[in-house]
Amino acid sequence: MGRKPTKLKIIPLGGLNEVGKNMTAFEYKDEILVLDCGLSFPEDEMLGIDIVIPDITYLIKNKEKIKGIVLTHGHEDHIGALPYVLKKINVPVYGSRLTLGLVENKLKEHKMNNLHLERIKPGDIIKLGVFSIEFIHTNHSIPDACALAIQTPVGTILHTGDFKIDYTPIDGEMIDLHKFAEIGQKGVLLMMADSTNAERRGSTMSEKSVGVTFENIFRNTKKRIIVATFASNVHRIQQVMEAAHKYNRKIVVSGRSMINVVNVANELGALNVPDDIIIDIDQMDQYEDERIVIITTGSQGEPMAALSRMASSDHRKVEIRQGDLVVFSSTPIPGNEKLVSRVINQLFEKGAEVIYESLADVHVSGHACQEELKLMHRLVKPKYFIPVHGEFKHLKRHAQLAEELGMPKENIFTIQNGTIVELTKDYGKVSGSVPSGRILVDGLGVGDVGNIVLRDRKHLAEDGLMVIVVTISRETGKIIAGPDIISRGFVYVRESEDLMVEAKDVVRNALDSCGQQNVREWSVLKSSIRDALKDFLYEKTKRRPMILPVIMEA
């Protein structure tokens, strides 16, 4: 009698239908492997929220099964949730050189020590329970990015991580196409691949092309050069340093995360800093403008980042002036377009020359476009496919691409976070789901800000609030103090005295009504106040501030 084949379960917990908080669980019998552990940034409606992490209810429930966490690369949407997750599930973490360096930094900031972190390098194979994981070198907008080939008793899973194909990479290390070809030949059961640029035709340009642009810019100007880029884009920083070196300029590194990454990358050998090229920001005025390059944070227009503060005259050490040439070696992440525009305008107003993506080739993407994705699909030749790392439109387009290449529709799973895809050698299907979703982090609180709190913040943000306080005698039930009205974020009180006086009358009348009907139930008193005031205020102002009646008894 044939035994029922054991199923491999693939359970994405983040990263689908979004760009952010990537995390996937692979489960075979009673062993779980976790791939990536990222955060995402709050949506505009998530007022006051700092970051968003995946809901790991499923992992906590099965914590004794978890063998470890393997990381594809060091971007925040792949490692940012580690400090929170490791507090609940303390398992070994495996990552490449720079990836682990950034993880160590992050855990240090959270004052977390004595965790099991293991560095691996491309070509290494690690065994975690029944899973055998090989790390494969890829190209991305951060060094040391890896794809993972995960061997299981059911078959091999190839997870690309985030990748592009760069035929002329900065560090000379092209994505290991030979390895993908080899693995594809041996047979791959399932591929999970990066869908971010699935809508874009053609191929991503090589990182080297930006270096060419830098050379042209540096060669042709005597101005002080300021380059804003993603701190994690070490290869971009490398090219800035090489252009600076070639044209005899010193480098100032500006911005906390930029300084951190440059240090870590330099120590680990992921960045080759030419000797004596870096000077301290305080030494800058010892040099002419044409001898200086400042590499800085702020490419996304983040108000607190270095470049934004320079642009708004808020930076203690750097003043933007005519004679500055600012390069945004970046692209605005969706949602940040206006912030970036604001900084660009401020820089122009200060007389700087500003170069950005729409004016010159100063940025290339780190994600594969359609031709690169097609190559990956053809090399790997997987039986099943799950598009990952994208909004729905990206996943859908990527699924369509796979279909155009000949994959049967039923072998392609365009799913949501929490879906369980069950695979055996013979079949693949969606077999259910686990709890999934997002946990909001605000200050020290993890998960304690939910819909109600957000809803209240939204209400307060829109129309402010009115607090009505009245003290009632315990014996007689009559008002012995108040009603006092305090408002914030509603109207400018000094100009609205009449409104406040009338509002108090409205409250008194509502309470008198209740008194006449001998109502003493506080909840009823409060709703009477709230209803009366709500109608009054809307009629007078067409605004709906939050109304908080407070009754005290004395």
Next chain:
Amino acid sequence: MGRKPTKLKIIPLGGLNEVGKNMTAFEYKDEILVLDCGLSFPEDEMLGIDIVIPDITYLIKNKEKIKGIVLTHGHEDHIGALPYVLKKINVPVYGSRLTLGLVENKLKEHKMNNLHLERIKPGDIIKLGVFSIEFIHTNHSIPDACALAIQTPVGTILHTGDFKIDYTPIDGEMIDLHKFAEIGQKGVLLMMADSTNAERRGSTMSEKSVGVTFENIFRNTKKRIIVATFASNVHRIQQVMEAAHKYNRKIVVSGRSMINVVNVANELGALNVPDDIIIDIDQMDQYEDERIVIITTGSQGEPMAALSRMASSDHRKVEIRQGDLVVFSSTPIPGNEKLVSRVINQLFEKGAEVIYESLADVHVSGHACQEELKLMHRLVKPKYFIPVHGEFKHLKRHAQLAEELGMPKENIFTIQNGTIVELTKDYGKVSGSVPSGRILVDGLGVGDVGNIVLRDRKHLAEDGLMVIVVTISRETGKIIAGPDIISRGFVYVRESEDLMVEAKDVVRNALDSCGQQNVREWSVLKSSIRDALKDFLYEKTKRRPMILPVIMEA
């Protein structure tokens, strides 16, 4: 002895260093002409604000000098502030056919009647005091857009309004290049021109090209077609209707502003609706999918607009399903990218096919790019130039363009709202400024929400609030009720009871301290409570809710 020449003053009050709230005053001796009267949409930080209008302090101060308001076209950023401004300065308003139709609608909505509105047509010349204004037909993304040639004793001003050059316009009426040539030959003192696309090389494509795309789409599908576009883009709507007519489809118009504009434009003859093509939304299910086109609002992902509600299953009459083809015949206005993306993803998830700008030629801009701007500069040959209608980077680039064409730098004024440019036949210079800025409109309140209210809303939005109420005996100064704590938008109270209990202790201790030092001054009591609680809460939660201590005496 020569008399001092009277100066012409040009005073922009809105539209510079922003895209929005366009308004300019022209002043000669004791006469003022106002050009356009627009609103702008609130920035993200302007919580709860509905719209923003120009600060017209200067106009109110000089109201008896104002001869009238002339309008270039019917977009909100050119007419949207009229209901508010006319309440303060009731002067005649002049505009073209559709422009005035939209203004009438708007004033009706604000229940404003008996205002002096006068329709003019291209070629008409009106005399307002010393100003003689000729309306000149242009192409833009709304019909009946005009440039204005304003004759003054000092010389002619040419204001382009918003424009592009369309050699194959939908209504057959190309921008009146002959008139610009003629006026240029006669001599133009000053040109003020649209800078929106000054950074873009080449030319804007003709509106007709979108019609070609529509034909291709309509010809090749049997699906129900839904087209989202700007309600004001009547020529786009015209092309949708013509493609629908050609391929035997009925039209449903959806969304309040879309229905309004289609009605007004149809009545005025700016839109030619094929007979019997429009059906009511309730008749839709009498037809097969391939016989239907829905023209709808929601191209900017506005949550309350029709398409967004269809996408989130919130629309009472239309459900998005497989078999729908949705076209976004638009481009996301900066700031709206994520909103649009969200709707696109929702539509895809419902199984619809979605086409948008990055995938097909379904939209063209309404603003001139560099080649068109150069043509305008060369035809008009002005002596002086003020770039308008753009953020600083756009104005700067446009100024640079004028310089590249040979205009002396000192004749180009890249200025801010409120700046006075003084012109005579012999010189042009910046001669000072007037009050200018923005007025925030929230509900019925105009200008009463200022920095303090916004700052409070921001604080409440970030970390919520805590109200502490305590009643003190008038005689003894001791607490006779409370402290009670009410929080909103801070923590989920049911899970934070310990925190609330400790917080009350902190408050009691602070009050006891004050009691011991015999402090009875309320302001001191309140700051003691606030300081103690602030430190406590930050230590426990790393959050800073607004703290509102309320003391009652009984």
